[in-house]
Amino acid sequence: MNKKQLFEQIKTKKSFLCVGLDPVMENIPKHLLKYDNPVLEFNKQIIDATKDLCVAYKPNTAFYESMGLKGWETLIRTWEYIDKDIFTIADAKRGDIGNTSAMYADAFFNLEKSGMSFDSITVAPYMGKDSVGPFLNYTDKWVILLALTSNAGHSDFQLHHTPEGKLYEEVIRISSQWANSEQLMYVVGATRGAEFENIRRLAPDNFLLVPGVGAQGGSLADVCQYGLNSECGLLVNSARGIIYASNGEDFAERAREEALKLQQEMAQILESAGLV
Numbered sequence: 001m002n003k004k005q006l007f008e009q010i011k012t013k014k015s016f017l018c019v020g021l022d023p024v025m026e027n028i029p030k031h032l033l034k035y036d037n038p039v040l041e042f043n044k045q046i047i048d049a050t051k052d053l054c055v056a057y058k059p060n061t062a063f064y065e066s067m068g069l070k071g072w073e074t075l076i077r078t079w080e081y082i083d084k085d086i087f088t089i090a091d092a093k094r095g096d097i098g099n100t101s102a103m104y105a106d107a108f109f110n111l112e113k114s115g116m117s118f119d120s121i122t123v124a125p126y127m128g129k130d131s132v133g134p135f136l137n138y139t140d141k142w143v144i145l146l147a148l149t150s151n152a153g154h155s156d157f158q159l160h161h162t163p164e165g166k167l168y169e170e171v172i173r174i175s176s177q178w179a180n181s182e183q184l185m186y187v188v189g190a191t192r193g194a195e196f197e198n199i200r201r202l203a204p205d206n207f208l209l210v211p212g213v214g215a216q217g218g219s220l221a222d223v224c225q226y227g228l229n230s231e232c233g234l235l236v237n238s239a240r241g242i243i244y245a246s247n248g249e250d251f252a253e254r255a256r257e258e259a260l261k262l263q264q265e266m267a268q269i270l271e272s273a274g275l276v
């Protein structure tokens with residue numbers, strides 16, 4: 001999916017919501033345990049309940065990898081289940097020396113080799129251009145580079161001062177020479193509301209993947225105040241706040257209610273900005 005198509009989806013659905021699919025076996029509602037693959041059934045029902053309200057799904061691969069072979073199969077079957085007009089993000093945070101990164105890129109982008117072809121993958125910038133390049137070689141796919149993350153530890157490195165500015169600013173400045181905003185997005189945590197003005201100065205046209213709304217307490221209004229651009233430019237993710245709204249038989253219904261609250265807030269924001 002290209003940038004224009006993503007913006008079209010945002011306008012049609014009046015939403016820039018990304019639902020995080022981070023299933024934990026202990027939180028799967030008991031009535032689903034009768035299924036051969038309860039996690040897959042959980043994901044399917046969450047997708048059915050939210051697909052008209054969101055424009056993206058983001059499975060964090062850790063939640064699947066931790067379940068071994070069955071988890072990997074669940075990830076593939078979850079990707080297969082998502083309608084192809086919805087943007088998919090493999091939140092895998094990969095990156096290694098070039099030939100290894102090429103294998104990671106195949107794992108998430110090459111349908112014939114791996115059985116999955118996500119629209120995008122999250123990548124760590126730490127190892128530099130040659131570690132990110134193999135993902136960018138898939139020219140119809142997106143790299144979502146970690147810039148300013150939502151966790152407390154973001155200050156350990158990302159805010160460090162270099163002669164040119166903060167380290168995360170350098171990540172954005174340098175990486176924007178590797179690819180343009182048609183192929184490169186950045187992860188910026190919703191908990192970093194105050195930094196969005198600065199980030200938009202450095203990356204005016206790039207989409208930002210914004211985790212941290214919901215369970216981590218980030219504010220959608222703060223993110224949008226400076227984060228919104230003329231093509232929306234934001235994919236705001238919530239996982240636990242939606243998928244674990246209830247662990248009873250009404251889990252999908254409650255997930256929909258939480259997704260709807262965010263979508264309605266987003267519709268108002270898009271309308272006020274004159275984007276829909």
Ligand SMILES: O=c1ccn([C@@H]2O[C@H](COP(=O)(O)O)[C@@H](O)[C@H]2O)c(=O)[nH]1
Pocket residue numbers: 020022060091148149150151187188189211212213214215216237238239240241
């Ligand atoms: O800076 C970051 C980067 C990634 N994440 C991931 O996003 C989701 C957030 O889930 P919630 O349940 O809505 O908190 C999760 O997969 C994280 O690993 C992030 O939170 N912050």
